Amino acid sequence: MAIVSAEKFVKAAHENGYAVGGFNTNNLEWTQAILRAAEAKKAPILIQTSMGAGKYMGGYKTAYNIIVNLVESMNITVPVAIHLDHGHFEDAKEVIEVGYTSLMFDGSHLPIEENLKLTREIVELAHAKGISVEAEVGSIGGEEDGIIGEGELAPIDDAVEMVKTGIDFLAAGIGNIHGPYPANWKGLHLDHLEKLNAALSEVVPGGFPIVLHGGSGIPDDQIQAAIKLGVAKVNVNTESQQAFAAATRKFAQEYNENEAEYDKKKLFDPRKFLKPGIDAVQEAVEERIDVFGSANKA
Numbered sequence: 001m002a003i004v005s006a007e008k009f010v011k012a013a014h015e016n017g018y019a020v021g022g023f024n025t026n027n028l029e030w031t032q033a034i035l036r037a038a039e040a041k042k043a044p045i046l047i048q049t050s051m052g053a054g055k056y057m058g059g060y061k062t063a064y065n066i067i068v069n070l071v072e073s074m075n076i077t078v079p080v081a082i083h084l085d086h087g088h089f090e091d092a093k094e095v096i097e098v099g100y101t102s103l104m105f106d107g108s109h110l111p112i113e114e115n116l117k118l119t120r121e122i123v124e125l126a127h128a129k130g131i132s133v134e135a136e137v138g139s140i141g142g143e144e145d146g147i148i149g150e151g152e153l154a155p156i157d158d159a160v161e162m163v164k165t166g167i168d169f170l171a172a173g174i175g176n177i178h179g180p181y182p183a184n185w186k187g188l189h190l191d192h193l194e195k196l197n198a199a200l201s202e203v204v205p206g207g208f209p210i211v212l213h214g215g216s217g218i219p220d221d222q223i224q225a226a227i228k229l230g231v232a233k234v235n236v237n238t239e240s241q242q243a244f245a246a247a248t249r250k251f252a253q254e255y256n257e258n259e260a261e262y263d264k265k266k267l268f269d270p271r272k273f274l275k276p277g278i279d280a281v282q283e284a285v286e287e288r289i290d291v292f293g294s295a296n297k298a
């Protein structure tokens, strides 16, 4: 199976009442951790790079090659889509050329007419190559790669128009936020999601797959309630970062306390030094897959 467009498996998730995870990667080790988790859980997944992570990894082509080659060398059997997260127009066009199998064009900061027009262009280019497309209306709260929003509720009329562009899944704000959630956060606006879902069901029989961004830190029961109301893809980034940082900090502290012994064991070797953090990423991804209900759906 291996590398595929996300269109079919996101649709299957939507039809069967679960969600697939869109997991952001940053480097070789994170990609391995995400793939190991997906294979262990027999779950279809999207591995995604933000524009910033693409740059960090040495460009989209390098990121693409790392993922493709690992899928082969690790004998990954579950469906994996290589996805661009929050892409500008030029970046969306670039990943189509590079070979990504899925992408998000984020024109949410533009006037809606412009967003719709550019999304139509990307859909045409991407679908000609069998690449799935995600677009966004309104904006998601918090900050991701310099795109800042305030936790809005996506306008329902805009969402309906966006679905008509031919996209495969839609990111829409329902009070979710990128990054850690503030203590005074009021929770997901499930009432708004319900209205959105009902409006989209009038355009597309059976409803339309919605993407929940900022999935890290939303209580599990709210995520599961959102999945019942049409969410079929949940993005996870911050949660993996926090798991990595916590485990790495803990290991570094243990190292300080047992320096002579750890030196003797050569735990300064990066393959050993980074392992607790990377294992924590894998664990976090597996745990999310269980919450989303996509285990054993590959």
Ligand SMILES: [Zn+2]
Pocket: 086, 140, 144, 178, 213, 214, 235
């Ligand atoms: Zn996002």
